[in-house]
Amino acid sequence: MADPILIWGAGAIGGTLGAYWARAGEDVVMVDIVPEHVEACRTTGLSITGPVEEFRQVVPCVTPEELTGTYRRVVLAVKAQATLGAATALKPFLAEDGYVLSAQNGLNELEIAEVVGADRTMGAFVNFGGDWHGPGEILFGNRGAVVIGEIDGSIRDRTRDMFRLMQIFEPDAVLSDDIWGWLWGKLGYGAMLFGTALTDDSMAANFADPDRRPAWRALGREVMAVARARGVTPRGFNGFDPSAFAPEATDEITDASIEALVGFTSKTAKTHTGIWRDLAVRKRKTEVDQQIGTIVRLAQEAGVETPALRAVVDLIHDIEDGRRPQAPETLQELISRCS
Incomplete structure (x- = not known):
């Protein structure tokens, strides 16, 4: 009996996973709201x-209006x-025994659980570099950590199955x-990435500038403080060390992680974040409210002050609404609020 994987959202994350799985012979169906992208995926491929690997793969793809059937394994990548x-x-x-895996940035598992139920929700951490460049075109800029849980x-048969699938993409x-x-x-790393999107400079250039370090220190430390207040011990990956941003860490320790x-970030073909691309190229709203705004809300509940995170939300909104440019002076406003 067929048991296809449904990927809802065929962009940078969902599209990359779909292409790798389909190439490996897995039964995949992707859903996307951009008709031209859907047509390209299912016809020409x-x-x-990018530098990791280059290939073209035809992947069955439909718009939401065209979708039929029920699916046990669903990956949400919007x-x-x-x-x-x-x-x-x-x-x-x-399907009645189905589940939804969140292959997204943020704490979207909380919202998914409210819709489909906590027992039908699975989490994923993805840190590979990907960008949707147009219908049928995705840049795979670099490999990065991928985690399933x-x-x-708990660890269930379905968790192991999804882990097996992720190993096809990331060994x-x-x-x-x-x-x-x-x-x-x-989230700690992501908060800093939102800060880098305040300018047109690359991620690496932002992190390398010592004059900008106060912003990265403050953002990382605030996220770690909120996590600690919620009883969570954040995990490190790809150079980011959460313990280096703990309240008791010295600037020297913090700066070593930033270095x-x-x-x-200097070794990826994806030089800028998807946040930057949303603002500078696609001219659309970012995920700032759902990612950084969520941390601010949780911080309020825990009684933790987050002036740097609040500043990032405000400044991203200013750029989205045309009140400020993506420029050094906008980042300088963040730095001044962190001092």
Whole structure:
């Protein structure tokens, strides 16, 4: 009996996974809201480019209106702000014994669980570099950490199955009983990435500039403080060391982790974040409210002050709404609020 994997969102993350799985002979169906992208994927094929590997793979792909059937394995790979709408739209296609894996940035597992139920929600941490460049075109800029885990910390047959699938894409993928630790680690790094999007400089250039270090220290430390207040111990990956941003860590320890990020981000073909691309290229809203705004809300509940995180939310909104440019002076405003 057929047991296809449904990927809802065929962009940088979902499209890359779909192409790798389909090439390996897995039964995959992708869903996307961009008709031209859907048509390219299912006819001429999805082109994966970049320094890691280049290939073209035809992948079955439909628009939401064309989707039929029910699916046991569903991967949700949309932008965070689209999570609620997408989870609601896919729920009728979820089999009775099915589950939804969040292959996204942020804590979207919380929102997915509210729609389909906590027992039907699985978490994932993804840190590979990918960019959607147009219909049928995705840049795979660099490999990065990939982790799979249940949100209740258990390890089930379905968790092992999804781990097997992720190993097709990333041989060094990790099966974890602490997915929240990994997700909070990514939030600390992600907060700094939102800061780098305030200018047109690359991630590596931002992290390498010593004058900008106060912003990266403050953002990382605030996220770690909120995680600690919630009883979570964030996990490190790809040069980012959460313990280096603990309240008791010295600037020297923190800066050593930032320097490691310079090394990691300087070796990718994806020089700028997807956040930067949303603002500078696609001229659309970012995930700032769903990612950084969520941390600010949780910080309020825990009684933790987060002035740097609040500043990032405000400044990203200013750029989105045309009140400020992506420029050094905008980042300088963040630095001044961190001092």
